[in-house]
Amino acid sequence: MNSRIVVVYKSSTGFTQKYAEMLAGKIDCTLAVYKDATPELLSGYDIVVFGTRAHAGRIDGFRKMKEMFRKSEAAKFVLFVTGAMPNTARETINAFWRQNFTADEPEQIPHFYMQSGLCYEKMSFSDKLMMKAAAAMIKGKKSKSPEEKEFERAIAGSYDISSEIYLQPLTAFLSDISDEPS
Ligand SMILES: Cc1cc2nc3c(=O)[nH]c(=O)nc-3n(C[C@H](O)[C@H](O)[C@H](O)COP(=O)(O)O)c2cc1C
Incomplete structure (x- = not known):
């Protein structure tokens, strides 16, 4: 030990x-x-x-x-x-x-x-809300950089x-x- x-x-x-x-x-x-x-x-x-x-x-x-x-x-x-x-x-x-x-x-x-x-299954309510807000912010963008597209894909699920x-x-x-x- x-x-x-x-x-x-x-x-x-x-x-x-x-x-x-x-x-x-x-x-x-x-x-x-x-x-x-x-x-x-x-x-x-x-x-x-x-x-x-x-x-x-x-x-x-x-x-x-x-x-x-x-x-x-x-x-x-x-x-x-x-x-x-x-x-x-x-x-x-x-x-x-x-x-x-x-x-x-x-x-x-x-x-x-x-x-x-x-x-997402184990995430707290407030953390889920933060993730949702981040996803909505990127979704609302007219033109997305390759990094933003990658981030959007990455946070779509567990x-x-x-x-x-x-x-x-x-x-x-x-x-x-x-x-x-x-
Ligand atoms: C609200 C929120 C914000 C996060 N921010 C970041 C971040 O800035 N950078 C990153 O690499 N991962 C981020 N993550 C992913 C977590 O750091 C990752 O899932 C971490 O391993 C969770 O650790 P735990 O399972 O021990 O709580 C975030 C996750 C949540 C839910």
């Missing part, structure tokens, strides 16, 4: 939970849900891995989790984000990191993106493009740093 690492996850429709469970299984560490996380809980570990979703361009729960980490005695904060964007959309993903991080954070916080999909493959860079990173002396 790797007693130095805790993986805290925040998941609404299950994709982040699935990745977090796979990760905890691979590196054999503690798994905790975001709503149970406290600075005291995090203080019992050296490395805190936070897994969450991309939500309307933002990292869901990021601010609160950073605050909790700051108040804890844990040494390292690592982030992974799941989202509907495919991993091949490097430019969009880089823009996403840029709009969520302060100038220093890309260096300070190791961060990993994992493609997941959409699950899909799952998650895979263990996308977890590998994070698993490798954690194996490396957890071998280092604390």
